[in-house]
Amino acid sequence: MQRAKFDLSLLGWVIVVLAIVLPATLWAAGYFAQPPVRIPSNVVWTPETIAQASNGNPVRGLIIGKRCTRCHGDEGFSDRPLTPNLAGMNVVAIWKQLQDFHSGKRVNSTMQGMVADRTDADIADIAAYFSMQLTTPDPLIKGPYPGARPTDAEIDTASRLVTLGDGTRGLPPCQACHGPAAFVQGAPSLATQNGEYIQLQLAAFSESTRTNDINERMRAIASQMTPAERDAVAKYYGAGFGVLPATTVKTK
Numbered sequence: 001m002q003r004a005k006f007d008l009s010l011l012g013w014v015i016v017v018l019a020i021v022l023p024a025t026l027w028a029a030g031y032f033a034q035p036p037v038r039i040p041s042n043v044v045w046t047p048e049t050i051a052q053a054s055n056g057n058p059v060r061g062l063i064i065g066k067r068c069t070r071c072h073g074d075e076g077f078s079d080r081p082l083t084p085n086l087a088g089m090n091v092v093a094i095w096k097q098l099q100d101f102h103s104g105k106r107v108n109s110t111m112q113g114m115v116a117d118r119t120d121a122d123i124a125d126i127a128a129y130f131s132m133q134l135t136t137p138d139p140l141i142k143g144p145y146p147g148a149r150p151t152d153a154e155i156d157t158a159s160r161l162v163t164l165g166d167g168t169r170g171l172p173p174c175q176a177c178h179g180p181a182a183f184v185q186g187a188p189s190l191a192t193q194n195g196e197y198i199q200l201q202l203a204a205f206s207e208s209t210r211t212n213d214i215n216e217r218m219r220a221i222a223s224q225m226t227p228a229e230r231d232a233v234a235k236y237y238g239a240g241f242g243v244l245p246a247t248t249v250k251t252k
């Protein structure tokens with residue numbers, strides 16, 4: 001009897017060690033720790049955030065947006081090829097990018113510095129102001145937009161990707177999210193954007209140096225495009241062809 005009792009308590013200790021002490025030690029040593037989940041953006045599109053993004057005061061935005069125009073242009077068309085045109089950009093798209101610079105989800109030291117001290121209200125007001133500017137640049141000022149006409153081969157490549165995408169690679173058409181066919185929440189219109197800026201952003205998505213796209217949509221798309229395709233599409237939009245539905249663009 002004595003012997004059996006001793007065996008049982010030994011077994012009990014073994015169970016205690018295996019069931020509690022061992023996992024606890026491993027846990028304390030960080031064995032079960034997961035890598036932190038990397039969220040692309042703190043912005044989640046809900047009726048509340050869309051309302052917050054859309055209800056800025058454009059007059060206040062005009063005044064506090066003066067510090068932006070030296071790079072982004074007085075009328076929202078930049079004279080620098082790598083600085084985006086903001087004129088007429090969808091208000092929630094501008095708002096999201098400013099929120100992402102503010103939270104550090106989109107990395108750019110200039111822009112992060114520009115919005116570091118801006119409040120949610122400031123961001124909504126500035127977004128309202130730039131979204132209301134005309135999408136036709138001053139014809140007397142020669143800026144990077146609209147850029148030179150791409151070659152016919154580039155127009156062919158680009159208009160196919162813009163209108164049809166490429167099903168074999170799972171590439172949806174650009175115009176299904178960036179207009180003019182349809183807009184996905186937060187997707188900026190590319191129709192009046194500088195070509196070199198578009199090319200820079202496509203390269204950044206494909207190399208995952210820009211990672212603030214919700215659901216990794218743009219990282220998935222840009223990394224499935226060849227450098228020549230990214231170049232062709234960027235020149236196509238940069239030349240102003242994106243203003244028209246792509247089917248109406250003729251190479252001849």
Ligand code: HEC
Pocket residue numbers: 065067068069070071072082083084086094097098107108110111114115126188200
């Ligand atoms: C010193 C030049 C400079 C100033 C001043 C500046 N920006 Fe920018 N901005 C840039 C550059 C360059 C980029 C592109 C960053 C990149 O390549 O990721 C940019 C990007 C942006 C974007 C992203 C647009 C897009 O298409 O994704 C927004 C929105 C923006 N700026 C708004 C502002 C606002 C609002 C201000 C004023 C508070 C401002 N910027 C001031 C240079 C500037």
Ligand code: HEC
Pocket residue numbers: 084096161162172173174175176177178184185186187188190197198199201202212213214217218221233
């Ligand atoms: C499924 C929808 C979808 C499709 C298709 C798509 N995009 Fe995008 N794209 C987005 C969204 C959404 C964003 C905004 C990402 C963010 O929040 O930063 C974006 C951002 C971009 C930007 C950055 C714009 C800026 O102002 O900074 C570029 C450039 C771009 N897309 C190019 C393209 C091109 C070229 C194609 C076609 C080959 C394409 N996209 C297809 C959804 C899409």
